[in-house]
Every structure is written in C-alpha cells, then in structure tokens.
Amino acid sequence: MQEYEAVIGMELHVQLKTMTKLFCSCPVESESEANTLVCPICAGFPGTLPVLNEEAVKLAVRTALTLGCKVNKMSVFSRKNYFYPDLPKGYQITQYEHPLAEEGKLIIGNRNIRIRRVHLEEDSGKLIHTEDTTFVDLNRAGVPLVEIVTEPDIHSPKEAYSYITKLREILRYIGVSNADMEKGELRCEPNVSVHRKGEPLGTRREIKNLNSIRQVEDGIKYEIEQQINSLKKGRPVERVTLLWDEKQKVTKVMRKKETEEDYRYFDEPDLPPLCISDSFLKEQWNCIGELPDERRERMRKQYRLTQNDADTLVSRKLLADYFEDVTKITKDTRLTAGFILVELLGFLNENSIRIEDNPISHTSLSELISLMKKGVITRTVARNILPKIIKGQSPMKVVKQLGLEKMEEKEEMEKIVQGILNKYPDEVKRYKEGKSGLFGFFVGEVMKATRGKANPNIVGELLKERLSKI
Ligand code: ADP
Ligand code: MG
Ligand code: ZN
Numbered sequence: 416m417q418e419y420e421a422v423i424g425m426e427l428h429v430q431l432k433t434m435t436k437l438f439c440s441c442p443v444e445s446e447s448e449a450n451t452l453v454c455p456i457c458a459g460f461p462g463t464l465p466v467l468n469e470e471a472v473k474l475a476v477r478t479a480l481t482l483g484c485k486v487n488k489m490s491v492f493s494r495k496n497y498f499y500p501d502l503p504k505g506y507q508i509t510q511y512e513h514p515l516a517e518e519g520k521l522i523i524g525n526r527n528i529r530i531r532r533v534h535l536e537e538d539s540g541k542l543i544h545t546e547d548t549t550f551v552d553l554n555r556a557g558v559p560l561v562e563i564v565t566e567p568d569i570h571s572p573k574e575a576y577s578y579i580t581k582l583r584e585i586l587r588y589i590g591v592s593n594a595d596m597e598k599g600e601l602r603c604e605p606n607v608s609v610h611r612k613g614e615p616l617g618t619r620r621e622i623k624n625l626n627s628i629r630q631v632e633d634g635i636k637y638e639i640e641q642q643i644n645s646l647k648k649g650r651p652v653e654r655v656t657l658l659w660d661e662k663q664k665v666t667k668v669m670r671k672k673e674t675e676e677d678y679r680y681f682d683e684p685d686l687p688p689l690c691i692s693d694s695f696l697k698e699q700w701n702c703i704g705e706l707p708d709e710r711r712e713r714m715r716k717q718y719r720l721t722q723n724d725a726d727t728l729v730s731r732k733l734l735a736d737y738f739e740d741v742t743k744i745t746k747d748t749r750l751t752a753g754f755i756l757v758e759l760l761g762f763l764n765e766n767s768i769r770i771e772d773n774p775i776s777h778t779s780l781s782e783l784i785s786l787m788k789k790g791v792i793t794r795t796v797a798r799n800i801l802p803k804i805i806k807g808q809s810p811m812k813v814v815k816q817l818g819l820e821k822m823e824e825k826e827e828m829e830k831i832v833q834g835i836l837n838k839y840p841d842e843v844k845r846y847k848e849g850k851s852g853l854f855g856f857f858v859g860e861v862m863k864a865t866r867g868k869a870n871p872n873i874v875g876e877l878l879k880e881r882l883s884k885i
Contacts, residue, residue, distance in 0.1 A: 419609045419646070421639045422616055423569035424531075425578060428560045429592045430538070430600040431474045437537045437559035438465030438508065445598060449543070449552035457557035459504030464685050471535060471559035474591040475515055476691065476699045478561050479533040481589055481706065484519030489690050490534070492683040500551055501540035509536035509562075511680045515689070521565075521585075523577045529566040535689075536560050561591070567606070567616065572635040579603055579628050584707050588732050596627050603631050607638045609646065617642070618652040622666055624659045634659040638666055710735060718748035727756055733770050737777055744781035747788055754784055758798045766802075774805035783810040793821050795867030822868040825877070828861075831869070832877045835860045836885075843885060854878065 433443055439456035456463045479486050493511040511534075519530035540556040542549055563582070569575050583601060586594045594601040603625055608617035622638060625631045642652050657666040705713070707729055714735065715725040729735045734755070742751045759780065763773060783804065787797045791811075796819045803813045814820060822828060835857060836843055846853040861874045 418611070419643045420612050421570055421635075422567045422608045422610060422619075423571075423575055423635060424567040424606045424619070425563075425565045425569060425575065426604040426606070426621075427563045427579070427582065428538075428602040428604075429478070429563065429586055429594060431471050431559040431561055432590065432592050433468060433470045433474065433559055435468055435470075436557040437468050437471050437535070438557055441557065443558050444554070447554060449550065449554060452554040453556070458553055459502075459556075465508065465683075467686060467689065468559060472515075472689065472691075473699055473702075474559075475533065475535045475561045476696065477589055477703055478563070478586065478591050479516035479519065480696070480700055481585055481703055482516075482519035482521060482530050482533065482563070484516035484530060484533050486516045486691055486696060487513060489513065489688050490515045491688050492535075492686045493680045494683050495678045495680055497678060499539065500549075501542050501553075501556070503540070503553065503556070507537060507539065508683055508686070510534035513688075515691075521578065521582060523574065523581050526568075526574065528568045528574075528578055531564045531566050533561060533563050536562055567608070567619075569605075572632040572639070575605060575635055576628055576632045579631060581707075584730060588705075588707050589703050603628075605631060605635050607635055607642070608652070609639055609642045617646075618654050620652065620655055620657055620666075622657045622659055623669065626661070630659060630661060633664060634666060637664065641666070714739075718742065718752070720748065720752055724752045724756060728752065731770055733773075737773070740777035741781045741784065744778070745784045745788065747784070750788060751781075751784055754787070754794075754797070755780075758794070759801070762798070762801045775801065776807060779804045779807060779810060786810055786814065790821060792819055793867055793869070793871065795862055795871070796821070799867050819866065819868055821870055822865055823870055823873065825873065828865075828869055828873060829877055831861055831864050832857075832874065832881055835864060836878075836881060843882070846882065847885060854882075857882075 435442055436457055439454050441452045441454050441457055444452060456465060476486055490510055491513040492508050494506040495509050495511070496506045498505055514532040514534035516533040517531065519533065521528045521530060538555050538558040538560050540551055540553040543552055565578070569578060579601075583594045586592045586601075592600055596602070604621055604623055605625075606619040606621045608619040610617040620638060620642070622634045625634050638657070645652055655671055656669045658669040660667055711725050711729045714720060714729060715722060720728070727734075728738050738752060738755055741755065742748050745751050759773075759775070762768075763770065768774065783797050783800070786792050787794055792814055796814070800810065800813050800817075800819065804810050839857075839860070842853050842856065846857075857878050858871065858874055861869055861878070862871065
C-alpha cells in the first residue's frame, strides 16, 4: 500500500513597515498605550472614508515582485463581513477576487514553492484577556498587512520551516517588514492535509495561533500524524479550523470552517480600483536591491568564503553589511569572517546583545583585527578586549595601556611554562600515562598566566619540548 504524503499550503500575514495605517493617518507603533492610535476611520465610525496609503502599496508591490509574481494592473478592494469585538466596522477591507498580484514562486533548495497570490489588507484590533474580563485595543486596527498564499506545494514540517525562514529573510532584506513572529509582525497559518500519492488531495485543516517557526513545525507534524491515524482507522478528516495549544503541544478544534459565502464578500464601495502603472512598477523594481541568494553567491566568490560562513553572514543583512565594511579596511576576508562569526557573535551572544545593537563600530573592529594580523596581539587578547572598545576607544590605546602586546620572548615564556608544569604535577603524571587531552589544559593555563598574550604556537612548542623530557 502506498504511504501517505503530507500536503501543506501556507497563508502568511506580514505587517508592512509603514509610518501610518492602511486607510488613515494614525501612526503604526507597537509600544504605545492601548487605544491611543485611533481615529474615526480605523475605529469604523459611520460616514468616514478610507484613503489608501501609497507607501503600503509600494511595499506590497516590492514583495510581489521579489517573489516573481505577476502584478495586476488593476486590483480591487473587497469587504469581508464578519462580527468580532476587535473589528468595530463589522467588516475587514481586503482583496479577494482581484488581488494585487498572482503566480509567483519561492525556491527552497531544489524545490519550487508556487505562490498563489499576494494581496493587501488591513489588520484587526486586539483583544486583551485578563482573569476576569476582556479589553479591546484598536491600535492595531487598520495596520497594513500583506497576505502571501502558497499553492499546496509544501510536503513536510521541515520544508514549511525552510519556506518561512527564507521568506522572512527576504522580507527583511528588502525592508518591507521586520517580520518578527514574537511581535506578531509575521503570522503563519498552515493548511494541512494528507493523501496517498496519485489520489486526489485530502481534506485540509487550517492551524492558527502558531507563534514561532518552531511551533509551526510542531503543529504541522502533530496534525499530519493525527490525520494519518484517523484515516487508518477509517475515519474521514473533518474540515475544521484548529488552534495550536503550545502548553499541551496539541491542536484543538476552534470552529467548524466557515465557507466563503459566510463572509458575503463584495467590492468596497468607498475605494476605487487600485491601478498600477508601468512606471510605478519599474520604480519599485529599482528599490529592491540585492537579494539574499545573490548576495550569498557574490560574497562567497568575492571573498572566498566557505558556504557556511557566507550563509551565516548573509542571513542578517546588518551582519553582511558590517562584514563588508570591516573587510574593506582589514583586507583579510578569512580572518575577518572568522573573527566576526566566532568571537564577535560569541561576545554579543554572551551579553544578550542583538546584532542591531552591536556596540563595536566597524572602524574599531577593523583596527583590532589589523593589530592581530600584524602580530601585535594574539587572537585571545583581541577577543578579551572586545568589552573595552564598545565606546569607540582605540584598540591600540587599550592594548598599550594594559600592556597586552603579544609575548614572543622564549625565555620569559619558558619560565611560565615551567611554572605551570610545577604547579600541576598530578596532571603532568596523567599526561605522561597517556591522557594526551591534558595538553590543551596546559596551553590554557599558560595563556591565562600571560593574560592571553603568549604566542600560542610558541607555547605549544615549549610545552611539547618540556613534557617530552619529563
Ligand atoms: P481560506 O481562506 O479558505 O483558508 P485561502 O485561499 O486563503 O483559503 O487558503 C487556502 C490555502 O490552503 C492555500 O495556501 C492552499 O494552497 C491551501 N490548500 C488548498 N487545498 C489544500 C489541501 N488539500 N491540502 C493542503 N493545503 C491546501
Ligand atoms: Mg485561510
Ligand atoms: Zn486611524
């Protein structure tokens, strides 16, 4: 019997990085006090009229073009009617029959995920539940979103993970969104079904309330197992909308799926059709710039980086920009890449500093790397003084003040090496008995004793020599 195959289509909502909302001039901010960013238009007062935000159209068009979509010369806004306390108008303005763009694709590895449509819509407000009551916050009502819907071309939780990760990287690169899932700037709703290959597609179930990419992966995995089990027992899959319960790691039925008729879509009478001219399209093309895949390839070749290093650097635009700035000065791409990826990222990580807040300027870092390259300081010292150059202090000055120049004199080092071997007779004994891993321990101790200044190559040589004579 043929094995079951999972089929997944992804609906993704992305909050666009505009100053103001989609149909009014209320600011878009996430930190403000509840209900302070509201006007009669986004609060849905009768008699008000929406005015389309051109910046949102630009960002949505850039998204569509980047995904290789055909942008429609004319698209239409529709009303999607439903009642919910976070939707004071009683309808959401979205695009339905005539979306902004269609038929794109995103390539992940060797797989082609087709994009069915990309359209603009407004966000709803937010409900805030406390123990005994619920509040409504309309700050988010009317914030511009772009919805990106795939064809059912994804076939595993892992592939879903790759799709979202890659799309998020692109959205950040072209600057249309910060796409932070924790802040709700990126929301994913996978539709999951299973079938046997060659047979028609199975009934799909949509999962909501997934708040991280990991949760999307877990939710899909759980749902695939559920559906296969159910079919194996002869029970058909029911078409419902599901909620992910992160505490119990299970999906729960939220509601029987409403059909499209339930929303009674009709064209928005208060907005004219959205017409996109060729010159507008061209302008948006020119704003897109280098995309992650292109940049990865270019940087790998231009700087002779390993695939892995290129991948990590390019995964964050800021990091790639920073690397290019530093390497322009140090003129040593491998050393620079290695130092940034291992030492600098390690330093930021240990101190819970985000890359956006990296306190070391590219000029300071390049001076530091140059000192290392010229042999003035060791890599250990370079790493250790990172916290001392966060305010733009000159690395050379710090090195001089603290006397951290590389120690090259053999005599001085020999004394220290002997001192360490005298200090740890037991370890020396075990080393001689065959515990060769202790060699690293001795090197570490000598480095510590010299505050990282000793040339590690010479330390290694001296240690080997001494130990062989014991
Ligand atoms: P709705 O609003 O009803 O959820 P959408 O058109 O917004 O419909 O989204 C449909 C999503 O479901 C698309 O991503 C599509 O690829 C996906 N899909 C359609 N049929 C299946 C199926 N049998 N299994 C999995 N996903 C499916
Ligand atoms: Mg849906
Ligand atoms: Zn408003």
